[in-house]
Amino acid sequence: MQHLEQMSDKPTTIKEIAKLLDISVSTVSRALNDHSSIGLITKMRVKKMAKELNYEPNQRAIQFLQGKSHTIGVILPELAESFFSAAISGIEDIAYKRNYTVLLAQSHDDADREKLLIEKMKMQRVDGLLISVSKTTNTYEHLEAFKKSNIPIVFFDRIPPVKNIHFVASNLESGTYEAVNFLLKKGHRTIGMINGPTNLVASTERKNGYIKAMTSHRLKFDPSLMLNCDLTEAGTIEAMDTFLNHKRKPTAIVTFNDYVALFAIRYARSLNIQINKDIDFVSYANLPLINYMDFTPIASVEQFPYKQGKKAADILLDLINKPKGDTDSETAYYNVVVESELIIGKEK
Amino acid sequence: MQHLEQMSDKPTTIKEIAKLLDISVSTVSRALNDHSSIGLITKMRVKKMAKELNYEPNQRAIQFLQGKSHTIGVILPELAESFFSAAISGIEDIAYKRNYTVLLAQSHDDADREKLLIEKMKMQRVDGLLISVSKTTNTYEHLEAFKKSNIPIVFFDRIPPVKNIHFVASNLESGTYEAVNFLLKKGHRTIGMINGPTNLVASTERKNGYIKAMTSHRLKFDPSLMLNCDLTEAGTIEAMDTFLNHKRKPTAIVTFNDYVALFAIRYARSLNIQINKDIDFVSYANLPLINYMDFTPIASVEQFPYKQGKKAADILLDLINKPKGDTDSETAYYNVVVESELIIGKEK
DNA sequence: GATTGTTGTGCAAACGTTTGTGTAAATTTA
DNA sequence: TAAATTTACACAAACGTTTGCACAACAATC
Structure with a gap:
């Protein structure tokens, strides 16, 4: 009965249980899996021994065997x-x-x-x-x-x-549609968008949503109000500069994500622009912490x-x-x- | 030569290579592992076939075999x-x-x-x-x-x-020591600390650092200026209330982490307290975004x-x-x- | 009392790979 | 040229588990 002190050794295997009980490994395996063809007494004996030896099936072996x-x-x-x-x-x-x-x-x-x-x-x-x-x-x-x-x-x-x-x-298209629609209903007519790189599907979807909202209000889509940005701070500032010097200076801006919104808002504030007064901002929800900030977008598209x-x-x-x-x-x-x-x- | 079209089937095994080349699996294995006892011609043949069949060793099998x-x-x-x-x-x-x-x-x-x-x-x-x-x-x-x-x-x-x-x-102790020391050098004498739950080692270390800094300036440790907090917003507000009604109202507060700092600062602002003027805040760095905020701790302990x-x-x-x-x-x-x-x- | 059916168990193969050992053939040495 | 050595490969075991199959013992059926 010296099988109890092998605790800190290698993990127990089904083989050892089999040897100790003097039965075959297949019986042990079936007993542990409650196979119908194993007698009740044997099952009990096996399970008791398994518990005693802290047996845990080797998942790696099973995974290998099953090819999964x-x-x-x-x-x-x-x-x-x-x-x-x-x-x-x-x-x-x-x-x-x-x-x-x-x-x-x-x-x-x-x-x-x-x-x-x-x-x-x-x-x-x-x-x-x-x-x-x-x-x-x-x-x-x-x-x-x-x-x-x-x-x-x-x-x-x-x-x-x-x-x-x-x-x-x-569904970024519908999300953007809602966002732009919200701004339109607030009375905005010149809405800028700092969009992402053109190779992202997400950028296209945002663009489509934007266009859809505009046309549903019988407004023409002005491509110069949609800028593609590399999503960095520098890129954002560049985009903002473009907007601020635009002949149609936007009264509202939709940004690709919260980071861009942060960069844009920070830059705008440094120029003494009143956030959500001179310019309304709308973004896409990424950062939980944005709620703690003093100047945040007035609305955001949650993507769950x-x-x-x-x-x-x-x-x-x-x-x-x-x-x-x-x-x-x-x-x-x-x-x-x-x-x-x-x-x-x-x-x- | 119909072995080329089994691409989308099960992954190739060493056995198949062996069979196709009419050599043993052990030879294939050794050839692939550049074992010294395999002839150059055989190695080449094996490697070529392996590449042709897109052979990739089954890591799960190896892991199982090696028990790792x-x-x-x-x-x-x-x-x-x-x-x-x-x-x-x-x-x-x-x-x-x-x-x-x-x-x-x-x-x-x-x-x-x-x-x-x-x-x-x-x-x-x-x-x-x-x-x-x-x-x-x-x-x-x-x-x-x-x-x-x-x-x-x-x-x-x-x-x-x-x-x-x-x-x-x-090393939170030394970090806290530095933080408190920084405040002491700025002239603060009544420094509150919103610490974490007592069951965390981290709380104890902060406490020790705090005490060490105080004593090194020949100041007595006032236990009523160190509050244990559950790190929730409610808990933080409670702690802040305690401080604000304290007979020794702190002129500086060290918070357990940035979340607590945020809660505390927000609450303080709602009471029209001037952040980092009426009360200086110091925290532990957790949130990269804290940099974007308008009112942030004047210093923080970076933990890398x-x-x-x-x-x-x-x-x-x-x-x-x-x-x-x-x-x-x-x-x-x-x-x-x-x-x-x-x-x-x-x-x- | 021979036949079929049921219950409980063991044997052996399989999964893919590595590795120790055995052994021909080819090469070198004496 | 026989013996010793090297070279190049094959065989088989092992890792831990599951599972199809065989088979014994026993009970139930005719």
């Missing part, structure tokens, strides 16, 4: 952005609920690193991949290549311009990142656990749109 | 807190550099969830665990139990009061979370790859202190 890792890879640009830290929480919650683990990696908005990470995820044999592509990603062969590996992949938020993919994104993460993870796990009949998984793609919502800030 | 997962588990309270999102970047960078992957999970400051996650990490057979315990964790048996599993564990930032553990933390994450991961990987001779690993524990630094904000 029960792990999903998640690649996202930057956890420091609260959109993504909220999204990862949604992903994680779904993953753990459905008994999957999460292998995390950040691209830090570096396309090369992203490529490496994707390769690594494939080598790690993740069961599926969730990815929000980096800002700098502009070639897509590696994504196409990954698709060939038969590992399901779901894109979220930052969707690359590639055909036949599954993705989850927020947590919900988006949940949804994306759910879809991925559905794809992973889809029965073999691939007939429709080859033709049907999840294109899920999470509605965004215009949140109007409390007046100060 | 090459994965570290990371459990932290909340990625939305920028301290942790910075820390995870450091962890990730080291892990990937040293060829490990990161299994991530958030406790969301829930002790029960944390317990479950630890259990799960053990079942997943991670090679090591990195953890920053949740605020609500107040029993430590599960941590002690985990140590018995022989999986190295390194704590960082939020260290539980448990003996004989490896940890990385910032990225560096801390890197250091913690490095230590963990060293422990994992430590040679078998356990003689000193049983007696010696890494207690690494990352120096913090007082950052004095630009005057506005």
Whole structure:
């Protein structure tokens, strides 16, 4: 009975239990899994011994045997952005609920690193991949290549311009429509927009929403009021300068995200412009802390990142656990749109 | 030559290569690993075929065979807190550099969830665990139990009061000392401190730093000027009320972190108190965005979370790859202190 | 009392890879 | 030219678990 002191040794295996009880490993395995063909007495004996030895099944062995890792890879640009830290929480919650683990990696908005990470995820044999592509990603062969590996992949938020993919994104067009509409109803007629880089789908959607709102009010779209910006502080300031020297100086500005809004507002204040008086600002919600600031956009488009993460993870796990009949998984793609919502800030 | 079209099938194995070349699997394995006992011609043939079939070694199989997962588990309270999102970047960078992957999970400051996650990490057979315990964790048996599993564990930032553990933390005592010293030099004599819950080591360290600074200026420590707070907004307001009605009303306040500082400053402003005029604020750096605010602490203690994450991961990987001779690993524990630094904000 | 059915268990293969050992053939040495 | 050495490969075991199949023992049926 010296089997009790091997605690701090290697983890107990099914074999040891078998040897100690003088039965076969298959019996032990079946007993632990409550297989119907094992006698009650044997089951009890096995379970008691398993508990005594602190037996825990070696998941790595099981994963290997079954050819499933029960792990999903998640690649996202930057956890420091609260959109993504909220999204990862949604992903994680779904993953753990459905008994999957999460292998995390950040691209830090570096396309090369992203490529490496994707390769690594494939080598790690993740069961599926969730990815929000980096800002700098502009070639897509590696994504196409990954698709060939038969590992399901779901894109979220930052969707690359590639055909036949599954993705989850927020409806930026309708969100922007609402935002611009809100400004129009407030009486604004000259509305500027600091948009993102043209290679992002998100920029196009915002643009479309903007145009739609304008035309629905029978206003003509003035392209000079929509500026593309690299989302840096310098780029934002440049855009602001353009607007402030514009022959049609905007009375309201919609910014691509809260960071841009912050830069723009800070710069405007330095020029003694009265925020939300001389110029109204509307943005897209990214930063929870913006609520604590003294001068914040009067409204913002909430994109529900947590919900988006949940949804994306759910879809991925559905794809992973889809029965073999691939007939429709080859033709049907999840294109899920999470509605965004215009949140109007409390007046100060 | 019909082996070229099995691309979208199951991943290629070493066996298939062996069969196609009519050699043994061991030869293929050794050829791919450039083993000395394999002829040059064979190596070339194998490598060529491997490339042709897009062979990638099955890491899961290797991990299983070697009994190593090459994965570290990371459990932290909340990625939305920028301290942790910075820390995870450091962890990730080291892990990937040293060829490990990161299994991530958030406790969301829930002790029960944390317990479950630890259990799960053990079942997943991670090679090591990195953890920053949740605020609500107040029993430590599960941590002690985990140590018995022989999986190295390194704590960082939020260290539980448990003996004989490896940890990385910032030197809050010296940071606080510097902060209080800075205020004393500015002429303040009545300095309040909104500290954290007493069960956190971090609170004790701040307290010690505070006391040290005071005594070094030959000032007596007034315990009524150090309040313990649950770090919520309500708790902060309560603490502020206590201070404002104190017979020795502080002319400067040190807060546990930026969130508390925000709550305190907002509340003070609502009472028409002039920030950094009537009362000077000093805090600990958590939020990058605090720089964008109009009223921010005049100084803050930077804790270098990225560096801390890197250091913690490095230590963990060293422990994992430590040679078998356990003689000193049983007696010696890494207690690494990352120096913090007082950052004095630009005057506005 | 032979046949079928049920219950409980063991054997062995399989997953993909690495690695220790065995062994031909080719080369060098005496 | 036989013996010793080297070279180049194959065989098989191992990692921990699941699972199809075989098979014994026993009970129930005709």
